[in-house]
Amino acid sequence: xLLTLTASAVLMLLQQAPAEGTDWDAEFGVEVKQRDPVTxxxxxxxxxxxxxxxxxxxxxxxxxxxxxxxxxxxxRIAARTVELSEADPRIxxxxxxxxxxxxxxxxGEQFCYxxxxxxxxxxxxxxxxxxxxxxxxADMNALVENLQVAMREAGVPFxxxxxxxxxxxxxxxxxxxx
Amino acid sequence: xxxxAFSFIAIAGAAVQIxxxxxxxxxxxxxxxxxxxxLAQGExxxxxxxxxxxxxxxxVEPQPDPDxxxxxxxxxxxxxxxxxxxxxxxxxxxxxxxGLARWATIGGRQMAGGIGLSGHxxxxxxxxxxxxxxxxxxxxxxxxxxxxxxxxxxxxxxxxLLGIGQGYTFNLDTFGAKLRMTGDLVYGQTWLPQIAVGIExxxxxxxxxxxxxxxxxxxxxxxxxxxxxxxxxxxxLVNATLRYTAANELGLLGFxxxxxxxxxxxxxxxxxxxxxxxxxxGAEYRTKPDNLGLGDDDWLDVFAAYxxxxxxxxxxxxxxxxxxxxxxxxxGGFLSAQVAF
Numbered sequence: 001x002l003l004t005l006t007a008s009a010v011l012m013l014l015q016q017a018p019a020e021g022t023d024w025d026a027e028f029g030v031e032v033k034q035r036d037p038v039t040x041x042x043x044x045x046x047x048x049x050x051x052x053x054x055x056x057x058x059x060x061x062x063x064x065x066x067x068x069x070x071x072x073x074x075x076r077i078a079a080r081t082v083e084l085s086e087a088d089p090r091i092x093x094x095x096x097x098x099x100x101x102x103x104x105x106x107x108g109e110q111f112c113y114x115x116x117x118x119x120x121x122x123x124x125x126x127x128x129x130x131x132x133x134x135x136x137x138a139d140m141n142a143l144v145e146n147l148q149v150a151m152r153e154a155g156v157p158f159x160x161x162x163x164x165x166x167x168x169x170x171x172x173x174x175x176x177x178x
Numbered sequence: 179x180x181x182x183a184f185s186f187i188a189i190a191g192a193a194v195q196i197x198x199x200x201x202x203x204x205x206x207x208x209x210x211x212x213x214x215x216x217l218a219q220g221e222x223x224x225x226x227x228x229x230x231x232x233x234x235x236x237x238v239e240p241q242p243d244p245d246x247x248x249x250x251x252x253x254x255x256x257x258x259x260x261x262x263x264x265x266x267x268x269x270x271x272x273x274x275x276x277g278l279a280r281w282a283t284i285g286g287r288q289m290a291g292g293i294g295l296s297g298h299x300x301x302x303x304x305x306x307x308x309x310x311x312x313x314x315x316x317x318x319x320x321x322x323x324x325x326x327x328x329x330x331x332x333x334x335x336x337x338x339l340l341g342i343g344q345g346y347t348f349n350l351d352t353f354g355a356k357l358r359m360t361g362d363l364v365y366g367q368t369w370l371p372q373i374a375v376g377i378e379x380x381x382x383x384x385x386x387x388x389x390x391x392x393x394x395x396x397x398x399x400x401x402x403x404x405x406x407x408x409x410x411x412x413x414x415l416v417n418a419t420l421r422y423t424a425a426n427e428l429g430l431l432g433f434x435x436x437x438x439x440x441x442x443x444x445x446x447x448x449x450x451x452x453x454x455x456x457x458x459x460g461a462e463y464r465t466k467p468d469n470l471g472l473g474d475d476d477w478l479d480v481f482a483a484y485x486x487x488x489x490x491x492x493x494x495x496x497x498x499x500x501x502x503x504x505x506x507x508x509x510g511g512f513l514s515a516q517v518a519f
Contacts, residue, residue: 136289136290137289137362137365138259138290141259145261148455158453158454158455159413162412162413163410163411165410166368166411169366169368170365170367170368173367
């Protein structure tokens with residue numbers, strides 16, 4: 001008994017501790033995604049880029065673009081919406097495991113395209129982009145409220161706010177999964 | 179001895195590690211209600227042959243939230259979640275809608291999987307009459323609305339004139355139920371409104387009198403079909419309701435007529451313009467039958483509703499109720515408060 005204990009103790013002591021700085025991801029075959037040094041975005045699987053992925057046809061109104069503060073204003077509103085949502089306890093969990101650097105850019109492109117401000121949308125289509133997220137209508141409402149806050153902060157008139165929402169609301173069919 | 183002590187420490191350390199290892203799965207289990215349903219993605223997912231190992235680990239830490247709403251029988255109780263004003267205000271019959279017209283909206287602030295409650299009080303001041311009503315609504319998910327309302331209609335001086343007594347007050351109980359069939363007020367196809375069917379069972383508390391006035395029955399049931407949509411591109415809410423009814427003045431004067439007049443199809447229409455998240459202005463029109471030949475007129479109103487808080491909505495309106503019980507020119511003010519959770 002004592003012999004067994006001693007023997008196992010000796011065996012344990014003889015075991016070599018793993019070297020400092022072991023690459024555990026490599027040991028277990030985990031693929032590490034590196035953020036792009038320029039854009040700060042994580043790589044995504046290749047897909048076909050098309051403005052059709054934006055999910056609706058764009059407006060053609062210079063005044064509407066102006067209401068949103070042009071391309072820069074639109075990009076700021078999109079980024080602000082993502083920031084508010086990351087800090088919103090109702091939906092933060094959905095954003096926690098996603099590349100919000102990329103999301104800020106693609107959401108901004110989508111808004112910019114839909115509002116007719118002349119951007120191309122380079123993101124994925126709505127169904128693919130939201131697959132496996134289990135988004136509910138309540139989540140969607142929370143996002144709408146955050147977008148409304150962002151637009152209000154940017155001084156977008158309410159009727160113009162609703163025109164953007166009008167493009168987004170029908171996309172619930174592709175986004176809401178339960 | 180040192181060796182033995184050391185081995186004990188090593189074994190104890192290993193044991194601690196083993197004991198600690200079940201902890202992460204427990205953490206991972208807790209947020210499951212928030213996690214994507216894995217089965218659903220089999221139908222909707224773009225790549226069913228995807229490698230499960232590439233699934234990102236759940237990074238959400240379970241946060242015991244003291245503000246978490248209670249759950250009863252799997253429903254979130256009074257958790258809210260609706261966009262402001264999308265539960266409508268309360269009609270004179272206690273249903274979710276505009277002031278006069280029933281809408282396809284479901285009362286309460288709950289979303290799917292939730293239970294909501296709403297209460298209201300309404301006063302209408304007319305040149306010759308006074309209306310008071312109050313009631314409660316229960317909303318179940320995005321599907322069902324149950325309501326009860328009591329209306330008291332004070333005839334004031336007209337009561338004496340009509341020979342039923344000074345200040346005679348008609349009372350009406352309305353039990354409502356509404357079922358959303360399809361569509362969504364805000365989301366989904368722009369051309370597909372939220373569509374609901376419903377009933378309103380009404381019981382006059384003045385049976386003998388309404389029969390004496392010529393009504394066939396003291397109680398009756400209205401059947402409604404409503405379609406309501408918020409056209410975001412125009413900030414416009416549009417509602418149309420068909421009501422199959424035999425009610426005289428909503429049922430305050432009973433149902434049908436002893437002479438044989440019965441059910442007729444009536445129309446309720448509403449238009450609302452959203453000024454902000456919290457404010458909407460609009461107008462409504464409601465046709466009514468004239469079974470008793472007392473000059474029962476169509477009703478119309480011009481309204482403004484404002485959400486003072488997420489839970490409290492005030493509605494003010496100018497109403498034209500035409501002639502009531504042969505007394506014409508019943509135009510006045512409508513004020514209603516709704517509290518909803």
